[in-house]
Structures are given as structure tokens and as C-alpha cells.
Amino acid sequence: xxxxxxxxxxxxxxxxxxxxxxxxxxxxxxxxxxxxxxxxxxxxxxxxxxxxxxxxxxxxxxxxxxxxxxxxxxxxxxxxxxxxxxxxxxxxxxxxxxxxxxxxxxxxxxxxxxxxxxxxxxxxxxxxxxxxxxxxxxxxxxxxxxxxxxxxxxxxxxxxxxxxxxxxxxxxxxxxxxxxxxxxxxxxxxxxxxxxxxxxxxxxxxxxxxxxxxxxxxxxxxxxxxxxxxxxxxxxxxxxxxxxxxxxxxxxxxxxxxxxxxxxxxxxxxxxxxxxxxxxxxxxxxxxxxxxxxxxxxxxxxxxxxxxxxxxxxxxxxxxxxxxxxxxxxxxxxxxxxxxxxxxxxxxxxxxxxxxxxxxxxxxxxxxxxxxxxxxxxxxxxxxxxxxxxxxxxxxxxxxxxxxxxxxxxxxxxxxxxxxxxxxxxxxxxxxxxxxxxxxxxxxxxxxxxxxxxxxxxxxxxxxxxxxxxxxxxxxxxxxxxxxxxxxxxxxxxxxxxxxxxxxxxxxxxxxxxxxxxxxxxxxxxxxxxxxxxxxxxxxxxxxxxxxxxxxxxxxxxxxxxxxxxxxxxxxxxxxxxxxxxxxxxxxxxxxxxxxxxxxxxxxxxxxxxxxxxxxxxxxxxxxxxxxxxxxxxxxxxxxxxxxxxxxxxxxxxxxxxxxxxxxxxxxxxxxxxxxxxxxxxxxxxx
Amino acid sequence: xxxxxxxxxxxxxxxxxxxxxxxxxxxxxxxxxxxxxxxxxxxxxxxxxxxxxxxxxxxxxxxxxxxxxxxxxxxxxxxxxxxxxxxxxxxxxxxxxxxxxxxxxxxxxxxxxxxxxxxxxxxxxxxxxxxxxxxxxxxxxxxxxxxxxxxxxxxxxxxxxxxxxxxxxxxxxxxxxxxxxxxxxxxxxxxxxxxxxxxx
Numbered sequence: 001x002x003x004x005x006x007x008x009x010x011x012x013x014x015x016x017x018x019x020x021x022x023x024x025x026x027x028x029x030x031x032x033x034x035x036x037x038x039x040x041x042x043x044x045x046x047x048x049x050x051x052x053x054x055x056x057x058x059x060x061x062x063x064x065x066x067x068x069x070x071x072x073x074x075x076x077x078x079x080x081x082x083x084x085x086x087x088x089x090x091x092x093x094x095x096x097x098x099x100x101x102x103x104x105x106x107x108x109x110x111x112x113x114x115x116x117x118x119x120x121x122x123x124x125x126x127x128x129x130x131x132x133x134x135x136x137x138x139x140x141x142x143x144x145x146x147x148x149x150x151x152x153x154x155x156x157x158x159x160x161x162x163x164x165x166x167x168x169x170x171x172x173x174x175x176x177x178x179x180x181x182x183x184x185x186x187x188x189x190x191x192x193x194x195x196x197x198x199x200x201x202x203x204x205x206x207x208x209x210x211x212x213x214x215x216x217x218x219x220x221x222x223x224x225x226x227x228x229x230x231x232x233x234x235x236x237x238x239x240x241x242x243x244x245x246x247x248x249x250x251x252x253x254x255x256x257x258x259x260x261x262x263x264x265x266x267x268x269x270x271x272x273x274x275x276x277x278x279x280x281x282x283x284x285x286x287x288x289x290x291x292x293x294x295x296x297x298x299x300x301x302x303x304x305x306x307x308x309x310x311x312x313x314x315x316x317x318x319x320x321x322x323x324x325x326x327x328x329x330x331x332x333x334x335x336x337x338x339x340x341x342x343x344x345x346x347x348x349x350x351x352x353x354x355x356x357x358x359x360x361x362x363x364x365x366x367x368x369x370x371x372x373x374x375x376x377x378x379x380x381x382x383x384x385x386x387x388x389x390x391x392x393x394x395x396x397x398x399x400x401x402x403x404x405x406x407x408x409x410x411x412x413x414x415x416x417x418x419x420x421x422x423x424x425x426x427x428x429x430x431x432x433x434x435x436x437x438x439x440x441x442x443x444x445x446x447x448x449x450x451x452x453x454x455x456x457x458x459x460x461x462x463x464x465x466x467x468x469x470x471x472x473x474x475x476x477x478x479x480x481x482x483x484x485x486x487x488x489x490x491x492x493x494x495x496x497x498x499x500x501x502x503x504x505x506x507x508x509x510x511x512x513x514x515x516x517x518x519x520x521x522x523x524x525x526x527x528x529x530x531x532x533x534x535x536x537x538x539x540x541x542x543x544x545x546x547x548x549x550x551x552x553x554x555x556x557x558x559x560x561x562x563x564x565x566x567x568x569x570x571x572x573x574x575x576x577x578x579x580x581x582x583x584x585x586x587x588x589x590x591x592x593x594x595x596x597x598x599x600x601x602x603x604x605x606x607x608x609x610x611x612x613x614x615x616x617x618x619x620x621x622x623x624x625x626x627x628x629x630x631x632x633x634x635x636x637x638x639x640x641x642x643x644x645x646x647x648x649x650x651x652x653x654x655x656x657x658x659x660x661x662x663x664x665x666x667x668x669x670x671x672x673x674x675x676x677x678x679x680x681x682x683x684x685x686x687x
Numbered sequence: 688x689x690x691x692x693x694x695x696x697x698x699x700x701x702x703x704x705x706x707x708x709x710x711x712x713x714x715x716x717x718x719x720x721x722x723x724x725x726x727x728x729x730x731x732x733x734x735x736x737x738x739x740x741x742x743x744x745x746x747x748x749x750x751x752x753x754x755x756x757x758x759x760x761x762x763x764x765x766x767x768x769x770x771x772x773x774x775x776x777x778x779x780x781x782x783x784x785x786x787x788x789x790x791x792x793x794x795x796x797x798x799x800x801x802x803x804x805x806x807x808x809x810x811x812x813x814x815x816x817x818x819x820x821x822x823x824x825x826x827x828x829x830x831x832x833x834x835x836x837x838x839x840x841x842x843x844x845x846x847x848x849x850x851x852x853x854x855x856x857x858x859x860x861x862x863x864x865x866x867x868x869x870x871x872x873x874x875x876x877x878x879x880x881x882x883x884x885x886x887x
Contacts, residue, residue, distance in 0.1 A: 163757030163758075163759050163760065164757075164759055165759065166759040166760065166762060166763040167763055168762060168763065168766040169766045169767065170766075170767050178759065179758075179759060179762040179766070180744070180758075180762075
């Protein structure tokens with residue numbers, strides 16, 4: 001511990017932190033541009049100058065470690081003058097185009113110029129102009145505004161792990177860019193927009209859309225992957241105009257993936273805004289009454305055993321519970337939330353959670369990835385793995401399709417055979433796992449969503465037990481989900497009951513007549529051609545695959561339009577908030593199911609969201625606690641079959657096209673065209 | 688300063704070191720401890736530039752790949768130093784120093800003598816591709832100001848007449864004698880020795 005005096009007050013802080021951090025702890029604001037707590041220290045903006053006793057010159061507080069007995073002053077005339085000087089230099093080449101700058105109103109330079117700058121400029125000469133760079137469809141550049149803080153360069157190099165940005169030239173001629181005009185190949189590139197303290201990097205899709213002070217800000221949760229990133233949804237009128245990250249150290253820190261950030265334009269396209277009923281082979285707009293009547297008419301006399309329900313990847317816990325209760329009332333046990341056919345066991349919570357937790361990755365000391373590409377399946381889990389890898393002493397092995405994960409990965413093999421070798425201790429990586437104190441294994445959906453998924457899951461559990469991955473205070477067994485709805489669905493037991501059919505059996509039944517009616521709750525990722533002659537009810541928010549096949553469409557709400565509960569891959573219960581209202585006739589999903597249940601003569605016993613949530617907590621106690629992870633008690637898992645030889649494929653073929661919202665998004669379509677199917681070298685899967 | 692190579696330059700598709708340069712490059716790389724091979728980037732760039740006459744993008748990438756350095760880091764180095772020519776230059780690169788001491792000693796006249804004789808402006812290359820004229824910052828030989836650098840050689844204590852003479856020699860394919868052009872011995876006092884006269 002070091003004790004230093006800051007502005008006359010004694011402060012005791014940890015050794016090794018910087019003067020700037022000590023000032024922050026003491027509640028004294030130090031202006032800064034280049035310093036960022038999650039990036040390495042550059043010390044090049046000079047805005048954080050403070051006075052240090054016995055130093056003839058002011059010091060850059062961001063780069064000066066604290067020492068015992070230091071005397072720091074931050075409010076003297078000389079400090080004020082130094083800051084004014086730095087600010088005047090920064091503004092020499094900065095265009096004063098704040099009125100047309102998207103950063104206006106939330107700009108560090110603007111704010112700090114007001115607080116620490118002079119009120120006039122002595123620079124009479126011409127300002128320099130810098131050519132804009134093309135960084136792809138997401139990040140717009142107005143490089144004349146750049147003040148060379150190098151935050152974006154450090155972010156790309158350190159956090160995103162793609163060394164593609166740099167500073168060209170020097171001095172007056174320095175320019176930040178990629179040198180060769182290439183789009184950034186990172187799924188985290190949008191975060192540079194937040195990091196940029198000026199308007200040099202701004203959001204391309206959001207350009208000239210709104211001013212920050214006009215927006216209604218709603219704190220919510222992302223559902224486009226299973227990470228459950230904390231987000232802020234900014235809306236104006238009836239439209240979401242941007243999505244920003246919200247700080248949550250345990251989940252996404254302060255980053256979000258480009259999909260989370262930029263897919264929002266999909267929320268206002270391809271929307272289902274009124275019920276539809278298929279008449280004479282064509283879907284026709286209808287009223288709610290007519291739609292409900294059509295369903296009641298068709299289901300009349302159909303035995304419960306011939307009705308099935310599939311919950312999609314974006315479904316909330318409330319609607320899944322309501323649908324489960326409705327199906328139970330109708331006498332059906334054919335329900336499933338595992339659209340991809342993953343062989344997960346809902347009765348064994350520890351076997352389907354990311355038990356280590358995302359923040360827990362930082363404590364691991366070896367990692368085995370099985371059939372997963374975390375860079376595309378859960379970008380922020382991958383960012384955390386990279387963060388751990390950067391700290392050193394973190395060997396990572398991968399069984400499955402070779403991918404570039406932005407850190408060193410030892411490719412061990414392609415399929416279950418390698419898994420077996422490791423279990424038997426015949427593989428070199430087995431020694432690595434044995435030597436590790438807190439090893440972890442991550443099983444991806446490419447390993448579990450196949451015929452022998454249960455056997456692979458069992459093999460994973462066996463490896464976890466054999467290599468000491470599960471013990472007191474440490475659980476290194478992890479399943480990496482790709483769908484936001486999955487863990488809640490499993491927690492609620494939205495899986496086939498006694499003698500019930502799973503997704504595969506439901507589809508087979510639909511073809512051979514064993515199933516007459518299928519209720520799709522936002523389920524779009526199944527093969528619609530296999531639904532045969534079945535009567536299909538689709539409840540969801542986008543006109544995607546499911547809606548095209550449906551006989552009755554019930555328009556629901558997207559995640560930005562309802563207060564709904566989601567459980568992320570760690571088992572963390574989080575809630576979205578309503579930023580805007582659903583379009584047209586669309587309604588919150590649980591209310592649709594509640595209304596339909598009354599029409600079908602099995603009225604569900606909850607009339608309010610509060611009552612439904614009480615029922616939710618009864619159904620699964622884990623829903624009682626929000627925001628935290630309740631560790632699941634370890635249960636063994638076994639399977640009787642044999643693992644197949646086929647190598648693991650990919651759970652996500654296209655990072656930018658994983659769900660109906662993304663598929664409706666123009667921005668995501670541009671990214672997909674550029675990064676996945678053409679132009680730029682592939683990011684996630686180039687081997 | 689050329690931050691980025693102008694777009695209209697024809698960049699070769701690939702670059703390979705010649706056999707002897709490759710052997711030399713390996714020697715240079717071996718000077719640095721394991722894991723610190725990136726330190727060899729500047730001598731390798733220099734070697735590539737001597738081989739090609741300039742530093743094409745393919746050479747930057749080749750060197751970066753040899754050293755296991757991200758391409759962007761190599762571009763940063765190549766653009767930082769003005770001595771790396773990111774665009775083709777003439778056979779003789781004439782760099783006239785115009786920083787204060789040289790300017791006080793008449794470097795402006797040297798520049799205009801060059802421009803007049805060669806018929807080009809600073810920053811340009813003669814149509815026959817023989818000579819590129821460039822204005823540079825301090826060459827660090829102020830004691831012999833004004834001066835210019837041609838290739839690896841310094842021509843010092845210039846006046847317009849001796850400058851033109853040097854350029855004529857270069858154009859004719861002769862190699863003018865480097866060093867002071869006034870007969871002065873290196874950087875000894877210009878009017879002749881003032882001390883140690885007796886020693887020979």
C-alpha cells in the first residue's frame with residue numbers, strides 16, 4: 001500500500017496503480033483521452049497532466065505509478081494552464097464541426113474543451129485535413145477529427161485480437177488507419193465507436209439519425225446470442241435507433257458484439273404486425289378473434305397426443321412457461337425447446353450450464369474446446385478467453401473444425417476419436433489438462449446437436465471428472481449455448497414429457513400423421529418442409545421461415561418490445577425492458593398465449609405478469625434470483641450409446657445471420673456478404 | 688513525407704530476396720534473441736529497398752511474414768521513416784538539406800540550382816528516370832553546410848557551381864568524389880588550419 005497526498009488529502013491506495021487511478025479513487029476527476037482502464041497505457045494525449053512535488057514539470061498521471069509520500073496537486077494554476085495548453089494543441093487540427101458530428105452531445109473532446117479548455121484559439125493557420133478510411137459497413141470514419149489517442153489501435157490489437165489498425169507516418173502527418181483499404185475483420189469492431197473520444201469513428205448505420213439527447217434510453221438485455229450482454233436500447237418515437245453496451249463485469253464487461261449492436265434495423269423490417277389466417281392456400285390478414293377462432297376450430301376434437309410445440313431461440317421464459325402450461329392443459333407431452341436437436345438433459349442442470357461462468361474463465365489455467373467456435377457462437381465468451389490467454393499460462397486445445405479464435409489454439413483433432421484419446425490419456429493434451437489446477441472444458445452445439453450428442457456430452461462429463469475439473473469451489477464443465485432461450489427452456493423443462501416426442505420425432509410425426517398440429521413459438525430454424533400436412537400455428541415477430549409455412553400467424557413482440565425474462569448460458573436470470581411498443585396488432589407473447597388458452601377452454605391461471613412470474617418461480621426456483629448465477633449442484637451424466645466417427649461441424653455457419661432479426665437486418669446482410677460469403681478473408685472459420 | 692504510397696503506383700505482386708540477400712537476412716535475424724526477431728525489421732527493409740530501388744508493398748509484407756510481425760506493424764515502421772521510399776525513385780536520389788544551418792549557408796540556392804539544372808521541382812524525378820530531387824530535414828553534417836546526400840554519399844560545402852558539376856557527373860554516369868567540394872579536409876576549419884600547424 002502506498003500513501004500519497006492528493007490536493008492536500010491523504011489517500012492510501014494499492015501499490016502499482018497509477019496516479020490517475022489514485023485520483024479516481026479519491027474522487028478527483030482527471031481529464032483524459034488516451035487512457036482507458038481496459039487498454040494498455042499509451043500516455044500520448046497529455047491531457048491528464050498534474051503537478052507532482054519535486055518534479056520540475058507536470059507529469060502525465062496516467063503513466064506515473066504511485067509511490068509512498070508522493071504529493072500530487074490537480075487544482076493549481078499551473079495544472080490548469082497545462083491542460084489549457086494541451087487542449088489548445090488538440091483543437092489546432094480538430095475541425096469545429098460539432099453541429100454536424102454524430103458524436104456531438106456525447107463527445108469527450110467537447111465536454112473537456114468546455115471544462116478545461118480556453119475560450120479562444122490563437123491558431124491562425126490552415127488546419128490539416130485527413131482522408132477518410134474505409135473500415136467496412138459498420139464503422140464510419142471522419143479522420144480529420146482524430147486526435148491520435150490510439151484507443152482504437154490498442155483495442156483492435158489487445159481486446160479484439162486483430163492487428164489491423166495502426167498509425168501511419170509520424171508527427172503532423174500521422175494517420176490512423178489500416179494502410180491498405182480493408183474492412184476490419186473483427187466481431188467486436190463496433191466497440192471502437194464507443195471508445196473513440198471524438199467523432200472520428202462513428203456508427204455507419206446510425207449516421208445522421210438522431211442526437212443523443214433526443215433518445216429514450218432503456219436498459220435491457222441482448223438475446224441474439226446466449227451470452228445475455230447487458231445493453232442500452234436507444235429509441236426515438238417508435239423506432240430503435242441504436243444499441244449500446246452497458247457495464248456488467250460478470251458478463252460482457254463494457255463490450256458487445258457487432259451483431260448485438262447493429263442488428264437493430266432488423267427490428268423494423270419484415271415484421272408481423274397483424275394476425276394472419278391461411279385461406280385457400282394464401283395467408284390473409286385477420287383479426288385476433290378470427291385467428292383464435294381458426295385455431296379453436298381446427299384443434300376441436302384433436303387429441304392432445306397429436307399436438308406438439310417447439311420453442312424458438314429468441315423465446316422468453318414467460319411465453320415458454322405459458323405455452324408449456326397450455327400444452328399440458330391440452331394433454332400434450334410433445335414439447336421441445338432444442339430446435340437444433342441438441343441432446344441436453346433438462347433434469348441435470350449442471351450438465352447444460354456454462355458452470356465456470358464467464359468471469360470465472362479468468363481463473364482457469366487450461367481449456368479444452370470441443371466442437372465450438374466461440375468467436376462466432378458467443379463473441380464475448382471468446383473475448384474473455386482471449387483476455388485470459390493474454391495473461392499467460394493458458395493452453396487452449398480445440399477438437400473440431402479449425403478456426404482462428406484470435407489467440408493461440410492447439411488444434412487437437414476433428415471429432416470424437418480425439419475426445420476418446422484425451423480421456424484415455426493417450427493424447428499429449430491430456431498431460432496439459434492433468435497438470436492444470438483449474439482446467440475447463442467447453443462443449444459446443446456442433447458437438448451436442450448430433451445423433452451421438454448424449455454420448456459426447458457424457459464423454460465431456462467423464463473428462464471433467466477424470467481431470468479434476470469439478471471440485472470444491474471450481475467447476476470447469478461448460479456447455480456453450482447459441483440460443484438465448486435455451487437455458488430458460490431447459491430450466492422450465494420445456495422438453496418432451498413421459499413418452500413425448502422431441503423436435504426430430506415431432507417432424508417425423510408431422511410427416512406421417514402422428515402429429516396433426518404444431519405450435520411454433522418463434523421457431524424458425526427447423527426444416528419447414530418436414531412439417532408435412534400438419535396445422536402450423538406460428539407465434540413470433542418476424543416473417544421468417546416459420547411464418548411462411550404457418551396456417552395461423554399470431555404476431556408477438558421482439559425483445560426490445562416486452563418485459564421478459566431470459567437466462568443466459570451461465571444460468572444468469574436477466575430481464576429485458578420495453579423500449580418501444582410492438583408494431584400494429586402485435587402483442588406481448590405471454591398475453592397471446594393467455595388469450596388463446598381461454599379460447600381453447602383451458603384458461604391459464606394467471607392474468608398479470610406478476611402472477612405469471614410467481615408461477616415462474618414455482619416452476620423453477622432459479623428464477624427467484626435475478627442478475628446472479630446460482631451454481632448448479634454437480635450431477636453425473638452417462639449415456640449408453642457409442643460415439644460416432646464423424647468430425648464436428650459448425651454450429652453457426654454465418655455469424656451475421658443466426659436468427660430472424662439478423663436475417664431481416666440490412667446491416668447484417670452487408671456484413672454477411674462482405675465477411676462470410678465474399679470480399680474480405682473469412683474471419684471465424686478460415687483455417 | 689509519403690505516409691501512404693500513392694494509389695497510382697504499380698505495386699509488384701510479389702517480392703523475394705535474392706539468394707545472397709536472403710542469406711544475409713538470415714544472419715541479421717540471427718543477431719536477435721529468440722522471440723525478438725521483429726527487431727530485424729529495419730535492416731531487412733533497407734536490404735529490400737537496395738534490392739528493388741524502392742520499398743514496394745510486397746516487400747513490406749514479405750519481411751513482415753519472415754519476422755512473424757502483423758502486416759500493419761510493418762506498415763507503421765515503413766511509413767514512420769522517411770528514408771524508406773514507398774514509391775519508385777530515380778537511379779540517383781538527390782536529397783538537399785534545407786534545415787536552418789544549411790539554409791543560413793545558402794541551401795536555397797543549391798535547391799534552385801538543382802531545379803534549374805534538372806528541369807524539375809523538388810519531389811520530382813527527371814523524365815529519363817535518372818535523378819529524383821528531394822528536400823530533406825537536417826542530415827546531421829551542419830559543419831559542412833550546405834550539403835546534399837546522393838545515395839549513401841554526402842556532398843558537402845556546396846555552391847551552385849559545384850552542385851551542377853556533381854549533377855552533370857551523375858547524369859553522365861561518372862561518380863563524383865564525395866565529401867567537401869571546396870578542397871577542405873573533412874570538417875577542419877574552412878579557412879585552413881588554425882592550430883597544430885607544425886604537425887604533419
